[in-house]
Amino acid sequence: MNAQVITADRLHVYDLPDVQQTFIVARPDGLAEAALTLEGIHCGGCVRRCEQGLKDQTGVRDLQVNLSTRRAQLVWDPQQIRLSQILSRLAEIGYPAYPYDVRTQENRYRQERNRALRRLAVAGFGMMQIMMLAVAMYAGTFHDMDDAMRGFLRWMSLLVAVPVVLYSAQPFFANAWSGLKNRQLGMDVPVSLAIGGAFLASCWATVQGGGEVYFDSVSMFTFLLLLGRFLEMGARHRAARTSEDLINLLPATAARLRDGQEEIIPVTQLKRGDTVLVRPGATIPADARVIDGISSVDEAMLTGESLPLTKQPGAKVIGGTINIESPLTLQVESVGPDSVLSAMNRLLQRAQLEKPRLARLADRVASYFVAGLLLIATLVGWWWWQHQPQDAFWITLSMLVVTCPCALSLATPAALTAATGALTRLGLLITRGHALETLAKADYILFDKTGTLTLGKLQIDEIVSLGDMTSAQCLTLAAALEQRSEHPIAKALMRAAQTDNITLPSVTDSRAIPGQGVEGMLEGRRYRLGTPEFAAALVTTGVPEKVLQVDNSRGASLIMLSDEQGVLALFRLVDEVRPQARAAIAGLQQLGMTVEIASGDQPAAVERVAAMLGIQQYHGSMSPAQKLERLQVLQDQGKIIAMVGDGVNDSPVLARAQVSIAMGSGTEIARSNADMVLLSERLDRLVDGVLLARRSLRIIRQNLAWALGYNAIAVPLAASGFIAPWMAAIGMSLSSLLVVLNALRLSRLKPATLADSAPQSMPPDTAASGLGA
Amino acid sequence: MDILYLLIPLSLIIVTGAVLIFFWAVKSGQFEDLEGPAHRILDDDDPPESPPGRP
Numbered sequence: 001m002n003a004q005v006i007t008a009d010r011l012h013v014y015d016l017p018d019v020q021q022t023f024i025v026a027r028p029d030g031l032a033e034a035a036l037t038l039e040g041i042h043c044g045g046c047v048r049r050c051e052q053g054l055k056d057q058t059g060v061r062d063l064q065v066n067l068s069t070r071r072a073q074l075v076w077d078p079q080q081i082r083l084s085q086i087l088s089r090l091a092e093i094g095y096p097a098y099p100y101d102v103r104t105q106e107n108r109y110r111q112e113r114n115r116a117l118r119r120l121a122v123a124g125f126g127m128m129q130i131m132m133l134a135v136a137m138y139a140g141t142f143h144d145m146d147d148a149m150r151g152f153l154r155w156m157s158l159l160v161a162v163p164v165v166l167y168s169a170q171p172f173f174a175n176a177w178s179g180l181k182n183r184q185l186g187m188d189v190p191v192s193l194a195i196g197g198a199f200l201a202s203c204w205a206t207v208q209g210g211g212e213v214y215f216d217s218v219s220m221f222t223f224l225l226l227l228g229r230f231l232e233m234g235a236r237h238r239a240a241r242t243s244e245d246l247i248n249l250l251p252a253t254a255a256r257l258r259d260g261q262e263e264i265i266p267v268t269q270l271k272r273g274d275t276v277l278v279r280p281g282a283t284i285p286a287d288a289r290v291i292d293g294i295s296s297v298d299e300a301m302l303t304g305e306s307l308p309l310t311k312q313p314g315a316k317v318i319g320g321t322i323n324i325e326s327p328l329t330l331q332v333e334s335v336g337p338d339s340v341l342s343a344m345n346r347l348l349q350r351a352q353l354e355k356p357r358l359a360r361l362a363d364r365v366a367s368y369f370v371a372g373l374l375l376i377a378t379l380v381g382w383w384w385w386q387h388q389p390q391d392a393f394w395i396t397l398s399m400l401v402v403t404c405p406c407a408l409s410l411a412t413p414a415a416l417t418a419a420t421g422a423l424t425r426l427g428l429l430i431t432r433g434h435a436l437e438t439l440a441k442a443d444y445i446l447f448d449k450t451g452t453l454t455l456g457k458l459q460i461d462e463i464v465s466l467g468d469m470t471s472a473q474c475l476t477l478a479a480a481l482e483q484r485s486e487h488p489i490a491k492a493l494m495r496a497a498q499t500d501n502i503t504l505p506s507v508t509d510s511r512a513i514p515g516q517g518v519e520g521m522l523e524g525r526r527y528r529l530g531t532p533e534f535a536a537a538l539v540t541t542g543v544p545e546k547v548l549q550v551d552n553s554r555g556a557s558l559i560m561l562s563d564e565q566g567v568l569a570l571f572r573l574v575d576e577v578r579p580q581a582r583a584a585i586a587g588l589q590q591l592g593m594t595v596e597i598a599s600g601d602q603p604a605a606v607e608r609v610a611a612m613l614g615i616q617q618y619h620g621s622m623s624p625a626q627k628l629e630r631l632q633v634l635q636d637q638g639k640i641i642a643m644v645g646d647g648v649n650d651s652p653v654l655a656r657a658q659v660s661i662a663m664g665s666g667t668e669i670a671r672s673n674a675d676m677v678l679l680s681e682r683l684d685r686l687v688d689g690v691l692l693a694r695r696s697l698r699i700i701r702q703n704l705a706w707a708l709g710y711n712a713i714a715v716p717l718a719a720s721g722f723i724a725p726w727m728a729a730i731g732m733s734l735s736s737l738l739v740v741l742n743a744l745r746l747s748r749l750k751p752a753t754l755a756d757s758a759p760q761s762m763p764p765d766t767a768a769s770g771l772g773a
Numbered sequence: 774m775d776i777l778y779l780l781i782p783l784s785l786i787i788v789t790g791a792v793l794i795f796f797w798a799v800k801s802g803q804f805e806d807l808e809g810p811a812h813r814i815l816d817d818d819d820p821p822e823s824p825p826g827r828p
Contacts, residue, residue: 044812044813044815045812047809047813048813066806068805068808117804118799122792125792125795152777
């Protein structure tokens with residue numbers, strides 16, 4: 001994803017000692033070790049190519065690639081090779097890699113996973129043993145088993161159940177306890193009660209030699225629940241890892257000028273008054289004032305404006321924006337808390353705090369259920385105590401076991417895990433747990449324009465030939481003049497020339513005037529291409545008035561091509577709308593959602609896009625604060641809003657909306673504040689996303705209804721003392737199985753738009769990992 | 774059926790052994806990557822050198 005930004009130059013950052021100390025582990029034998037995140041690893045072949053690719057590099061001692069996590073462990077000799085050389089070699093063979101700090105997430109994931117695996121193993125082995133003994137005991141009920149043997153089998157079951165309850169089921173007890181301390185009745189409370197109660201009662205029965213034992217139910221219940229949570233954890237880790245990978249880990253650096261010498265330093269060390277040099281294509285490191293050079297600066301990410309702005313000496317530039325045309329020398333004006341980006345961050349933090357939360361269906365149902373269950377259990381126990389004190393304990397207990405909330409506690413996680421897997425395959429990544437449920441309920445969808453509905457790059461809309469040349473000839477001339485420029489307009493012309501397979505003649509004596517255009521000689525004639533004023537100034541014979549008054553109300557940018565004899569052509573350029581945008585908007589509207597555009601770009605440009613896509617509501621020239629206000633107004637009307645955006649200026653709104661989706665190519669700050677990330681960049685996936693979210697919600701409801709219905713039948717039967725332990729065990733397993741199978745339907749669904757093509761940006765193997773960890 | 778008094782405790786000891794082996798496997802990273810090794814087994818560790826002249 002970040003491959004295009006990473007060039008060999010920028011990798012040198014990783015050789016700076018300040019930067020290195022955050023992720024390198026120095027080993028006692030003089031070697032260095034670092035963990036890398038690898039991009040583009042899809043299959044075993046990739047792993048092999050990576051490892052082979054570094055074989056010929058002296059100094060590289062070891063590279064271990066982990067295919068499941070797409071991470072690698074690198075060991076090298078810092079005396080023989082620099083880290084940046086290894087990284088650029090990896091990028092060369094097609095697997096850009098970045099070091100990351102292992103001490104953070106990954107280590108925690110591994111520990112969590114290993115702990116869960118061990119608990120699962122103990123519960124699994126224990127369950128198998130106890131089942132075996134239980135079958136013998138059930139059989140013994142029908143053929144006379146002597147009491148000594150029954151007692152022995154019970155003691156053996158008890159022995160196996162002890163580690164299952166004390167070790168494997170320990171997280172349930174811990175969660176229930178911490179929930180109770182926070183005055184919350186979570187799903188873990190009845191789970192703990194059922195496991196703990198059944199275990200203690202069975203122990204009592206074993207010691208006393210009477211009553212019933214439930215060791216088999218206890219261990220199976222523990223195992224199934226742990227399995228569900230293990231799968232859920234796998235899905236959660238995978239999503240978290242992918243979203244971490246999205247964050248470009250390259251630390252920001254700046255080229256500081258000191259006594260005419262250029263030195264690369266981390267941005268954090270910049271001070272007010274420092275002079276920095278920013279090359280074309282590089283990000284401006286801090287809010288600053290231009291002291292030398294003229295260039296255009298792309299502020300789209302901060303303001304939503306689709307065209308670059310010209311900056312001359314004296315002009316202010318904002319940190320985080322991108323210099324496009326030519327080198328700029330800047331004097332830093334503010335860093336840290338005073339900068340524009342920090343101000344944006346404060347807006348963002350406030351927005352996060354104010355984010356409205358929808359109460360989660362499952363949590364709500366669970367806490368009612370638990371409260372109700374405890375109440376009924378107390379009443380039933382009390383009633384039996386009054387009438388038949390000797391049976392009261394057993395009946396109350398069997399009721400707790402029968403209503404064993406297994407199905408209920410599996411209902412939501414199973415559906416969410418399956419849906420998350422299916423969505424990941426669509427290229428829509430969920431980063432926050434509530435996203436799916438909220439997306440299903442959303443009825444209003446707010447789009448940013450630049451970079452979200454549009455590709456954020458210009459495209460030629462129309463060529464108006466005004467002289468005697470054909471438009472193809474004009475395009476050839478224009479592209480030839482612009483062929484060395486990095487300006488978005490130049491790129492648009494070059495792309496158009498490439499599509500038409502035009503070979504470009506070479507231009508002599510060309511010069512670019514930032515913010516105005518280019519001038520150059522071609523076959524003895526002088527041409528100019530740029531703003532109408534700039535191009536018209538070359539014409540010696542005068543320009544007809546009507547040419548200069550061309551209609552430009554449609555939010556396009558106009559550039560003019562002229563020679564000394566007259567104006568040759570006008571090019572109208574517009575920001576290209578994403579190919580699937582129209583279908584996506586139509587689909588969303590069909591689902592009953594109201595679509596609105598909130599953009600920072602010129603109102604005319606917003607209007608044009610809105611008209612093209614059939615969107616009735618749109619607002620242009622909005623600052624981030626105004627976008628937030630608009631959101632507030634809508635939320636006050638009771639709308640549940642989904643926000644789709646990509647820029648820094650969208651991030652406060654993304655944080656504040658009930659559910660938010662960032663574009664995969666968007667800014668880091670937008671992605672990290674969104675509940676979902678649209679990795680595939682295909683807007684039509686949003687329609688599938690909403691559909692799938694609604695289906696998941698339906699399935700969750702079905703599951704909850706089933707679990708509650710099952711309990712509604714089982715509770716009265718158990719309360720009246722009709723349920724034998726084996727019936728309880730079978731009923732519980734069946735209802736859990738049904739819930740899981742129902743949830744799995746989600747991962748088999750083939751959304752409508754999936755038929756036309758396979759998702760492009762997701763590696764093929766994630767397709768197989770719907771539920772797998 | 775008295776043999777059960779020996780066999781069942783014996784089976785429990787074996788299960789304990791299995792659990793310990795599993796713990797060791799988790800600790801030594803056998804479950805870190807469940808996809809890679811399946812592919813890796815298909816790769817030759819050392820690409821064949823120039824073929825020896827003898828048959």
